[in-house]
Amino acid sequence: MDADDGTSTVGGRNPGFAAAATTDWLAGDGSGPSGFAAGDSFADVPLRRDGPALLARFAEPATTEPASIAVVSDVHLSTRETGSWKVFHRTETLLRRAVADLNDHDVDLVVFTGDLTENGATADFELVSDVLGELDHEFVAVPGNHDVPKTFDEHAVPPLSRFEREYTPGGFPFTVEAGGVSILGLNTAHAPDGSLDDTHEGTVSPDQRAWLADELPRHDAPLVVGHHNLPGLLDATGGHSWRGSFPMRDPGPFADVLAGGGAPLYLSGHLHVPAVAATAGVRELVSPAVCSFPQAYLVLEVGPAGTSVWHVPVATRADATEALDLAHAYSERSRMVAGIVRRQTGAYPLVDELAPADEPGSPAATGECD
Template identity: 30%
Template sequence: MKLIHLTDIHLTAAGSTIGGRDPRINFERALADILKHHHDAELLVITGDLTDCGDRADYDWLKARLDRFPIPARLCIGNHDRRATFLSVFPDYTGPGGFAQGTHDTAAGRCLFLDTAEPDTHAGRYCEPRQAWLEARLREHPGPFLLFMHHNPMPTHIASTDDIMLLDDVAFRRIVGRHRDKIRHIFFGHCHIPLAGSVSGVPVSSLRGTNHASYPDFTETDVTSAADLPEAYGVVFLGDDYVTVHMVEFGYAGPIRNEDSPDYRAPALDIAGR
């Protein structure tokens, strides 16, 4: 099975830019690249920060665009989103307690879409009602599961990023640990940098967004650092006993060379091992 992971698309009004980049244009470029190279994907998931300001017009535009897209799409919300506004446009995502959580079955397992947003803060929360929902979903089905969420569920050790990470991370990781044998992978966004690791023994990964990028500056303690790195999306291959995750930098505009290119200089292979 193949699925596509996008995150932090940060839609704005037509013509508006963030960091000199137009989020709508870059989102369209990502979709076009996906259709060109990965039209056989079973599912596309966007893990939050669907808009930059939570404006209804952005959600209306996104819904109309995804309704025309041939690959089924599922969404999570992030700290830049507004839950009530999102649910007014995407009412099918309304879960118990009014949170935007849900499930979707695929050939590789049951996907769970988590709501880690909290009003009036960029940090993430996963309160007791949301924890109870996750625990119940993991108990009621034999799995395997794929989890999708916005906020990073473990420290990045970048101070400014970890100030706004999932603040209920320990409780979340305890739930994951109780069900680790059922969970194949956890996908998240929020950080705008490629990340990989594990949470209670379960592999996790994240990537750059489709518009602006951050940079892992471990010396900066107050604000996140940005860089003019290529926009990206993820391509995930899931077999019976493996998960492979790629970050495709569709925003890269330079040449792509292969070994037959005249200027390609691969190191000579010393068969004798010298």
């Protein structure tokens, strides 16, 4: 439950994250494919940055040993590119701001859910490592489709082994502990057989699925982490097909392993849209992007009552306005992404399984949380 002042006290722990008084900090009129009427001026959009907002509350995972886990996704840091709806020229600033913000909070672990870089260039990875050297907390990362070598790259990209050496506890798949939570990290961006070398699609290889099937029963509060999304996400975001060229290949066997092992939550990035979905009965939590609107990270507070998820902005008003302007002008796809983001954030909390069942209109009372 929340304290009277709006601060999270899941598991008796107060991480200092307070819910915004309302959700109009990302409000818009909702018209048009991007959430705006054609010709709208984004400079007039009411954007607020007066604190984190409650994105969701889940009954599981839950643990008697509380844990605070930050999730940072889709930084797309670039040392060479500018513009685009990914706002490349702000990526270093936004990552540094996220690191500084995290250093001011009590978290047990920071998890990066892929696309640390825009194109895997050595200079981009070196800058990422330089910035993360300032992070005061332990961290791990899984790769995104932009972090691994591709046959169409026109520049050198470090091998996956370097990513594993610098950002994991010893390679993929991996398990790390944060309080009472077990993080099970997967590589969905690179296939040992080379089948993903010429595409941005993803997969979970058979050996990783076998490892996961064996590993899940060993943990009371597992959190499975990968970059690519499960198919249930299309329904959660309105069935749009704009991401259709970058899906997870053959997701059924992976979803079956998650469901069969009782995984309470799968954490992903990739979409650049904060969302909650379900596939084969398994919850998926999709992290927003740091590079593009809404330019935010997540904090999961896990305790005996369940898990509270906080959306934490790193964008100033000027940053967010610029990101919206670029998304609106860049392409139909980026306008659609921005529109989905605004619809999702305007509906926070997306799921609330911890609301009292007798609270009028609560998901627990109406059954809408499934």
